[in-house]
Amino acid sequence: MSAAARPAGPSRRDILAGLAAIALGAGAAPGRAATGAESTETILARSGLARETGFVVVDLATGAPLEAHRADRGFPPASVVKILTALYTLDTLGSGYRFRTRVIGAGGDLVLMGDGAPGLDTDALGDLAREVARRASGARRLFTASGALPAIEMIDRDQPPLAAYNPAISGLNLNYNRAFLSWSRGRMSVSAPGERFEAPVAVPRVVPTDRARPGHGDGPEGEVWRIPRAKLAGRGGLWLPVREPAAYAGGVFSTLLGGAGLGPPAPAGAAPAGTSGPALAEHLSDPAVDLVRSMLFHSTNLTAETLGLRASQARGAAAPDLARSAGAMENWARGTLGLEKAVILNHSGLTEATRIAPADLAGVLIRAQGPLSDLLRERKLAGAPGEAGFDPGRARLLCKTGTLDFVSALAGYLTTAGRRLAFVIFAADPAARARIPADQRDNPPGAKPWAKRARGQEQALLRRWVEVYGG
Structure with missing residues (x-):
């Protein structure tokens, strides 16, 4: 990553201050009800995950938050933390570094x-x-x-x-x-x-x-x-x-x-x-930028951990284990990307113990939009089941997904004809994870239906933001 990832941008405090000025979880934005977009209340009620969800969507041009729900709470980001690992690697090692x-x-x-x-x-x-x-x-x-x-x-x-x-x-x-x-x-x-x-x-x-x-x-x-x-x-x-x-x-x-x-x-x-x-x-090896792009595309945990460990070594951090190396990355992200509050335990997100607030990560997405727009995977936006009126082609979605049992995460950029948005959507049920019997960890009861509801909620929120803010 170059200095392009370092420009000043809104901090967590700025985003939360902006959220205080809007009606959190409100329906369609003022003056836009004619779009027929579902309200956030309807989306959260249908998923049944309101208490387990945090999200924020921000206008990239101004840094102004548009909608949010529990955006200041810490959630396990799962593989979405690889966004930080990608930026940490490129800023430390450079795009041409090879093993x-x-x-x-x-x-x-x-x-x-x-x-x-x-x-x-x-x-x-x-x-x-x-x-x-x-x-x-x-x-x-x-x-x-x-x-x-x-x-x-x-x-x-x-x-x-x-x-x-x-x-x-x-x-x-x-x-x-x-x-x-x-x-x-x-x-x-x-x-x-x-x-x-x-x-x-x-x-x-x-x-x-x-x-x-x-x-x-x-x-x-x-x-x-x-x-x-x-x-x-x-x-x-x-x-x-x-x-x-x-x-x-x-x-x-x-x-x-x-x-x-x-x-x-x-x-x-x-x-x-x-x-x-x-x-x-x-x-x-391939150059670091190609390793990073492949890591984000395929979500390879080993690549994330080896890149993070090598970056910490290059910064002179004593990192004999993943937690201390991730701690060095966390400190770097505070100083470079304005990540104010986070607890990061490894570089891949393969843990339930890492915690990042949606508002924090939204600030990172704003500050690092240059390099990330070239690294994140493009995915298709899904239409609602049985609904013919929504055109998924109206928006371009660049994002990173994250999944653990009873954890679902999605973060990235939504580009429409009228606006570029940054968004973070986290959902997690740590209590359900804690109840998984040891002999059923490879296929926990209830995990698949929960994941289906969480993914449906993510897509419904994305569709809403395209309808309401897409121009």
């Missing part, structure tokens, strides 16, 4: 040295293996070096055990730290598939169990997932989160080196401190 993954030779051995690259995949390792095979005649052992980022077992401990969106983090992150488990007719295999290369995976290993819930642990040969036999019936596949990323990446790279005609060298674990040698091959 480097290297292979060095060390006295007849090889070392796969990670730099924290979030998009490293099997194809990139395959290309590294081919380059190493061209330059080296052989290798006895393969070590890994993954200390470029702190070792973190998982992003959030409250997620379902098999959630592939909740992987470990380290300086070596292969395939977003996921391995693919497939099964058919009682046979299982674990692999690291790419588009041009594929390798069988020995670590993690998968063992069927008669228990009702999956389990994870360490065996004599490393990481082991115990998967209920009932889940492995018939034919299917799933991505498993990897908890020991360096061992996973090292095993895959050793196999790929063998396929390239070199060895394969025996995986030997972490490289001794101070190991050095000539570089035999190097892989550069």
Whole structure:
């Protein structure tokens, strides 16, 4: 991000002061009732989420708030927090920053040295293996070096055990730290598939169990997932989160080196401190701006966390864990973007504990509208079910979504023929989340109907704002 993200703009106090001058939650704006737009009261009553919702919509040209509901309350933003991570990354690292993954030779051995690259995949390792095979005649052992980022077992401990969106983090992150488990007719295999290369995976290993819930642990040969036999019936596949990323990446790279005609060298674990040698091959990640854009489009949690951790490192912040790194981002956002009140626990939003008020985030959207307008994903605005009169093409929607069980979030920009608007819509029911039984976290009762109501409420509010303020 450049200085374009730093211009002065309305603060949280300015927005709240503006809200005091309008009738919060009122129906159609004065003089615009002829549009036939639903009132906010009607929308909130239909969803049944009035007490669980906070929103604000602001005129981008003037910074003036137009409508709001509980805009000063803190809500979990889920993946919407990735907006802050994107701005933090670009302001700190620059749009052209790249991660480097290297292979060095060390006295007849090889070392796969990670730099924290979030998009490293099997194809990139395959290309590294081919380059190493061209330059080296052989290798006895393969070590890994993954200390470029702190070792973190998982992003959030409250997620379902098999959630592939909740992987470990380290300086070596292969395939977003996921391995693919497939099964058919009682046979299982674990692999690291790419588009041009594929390798069988020995670590993690998968063992069927008669228990009702999956389990994870360490065996004599490393990481082991115990998967209920009932889940492995018939034919299917799933991505498993990897908890020991360096061992996973090292095993895959050793196999790929063998396929390239070199060895394969025996995986030997972490490289001794101070190991050095000539570089035999190097892989550069995509530029930071492309990593950020992909993170916002696909909402990849590992990318958000690795970018945030690296940005905190670059600012000299002591960040051995996600909470302290996110705290450094929170302090930056206060000084740079005017984010006055927030509690941020990680860079991806994969936690219920982070809290941001809609009014706070609306100020960020106003101040950073330049860079964000080029980064956010464009989505279609939905028409009301069974309603033919509303034309979704009347507005352009650029936004970031966020979803957890009993949490729904949407924030971004709504451009119409008459106005450009910034909006934030948060809805959350922490009490319902707290009631989820431990054995039902992968499919909590009531979560899907609640999410449907929250998404319907978001779309209804967007339609209202297009009708009332769209010109």
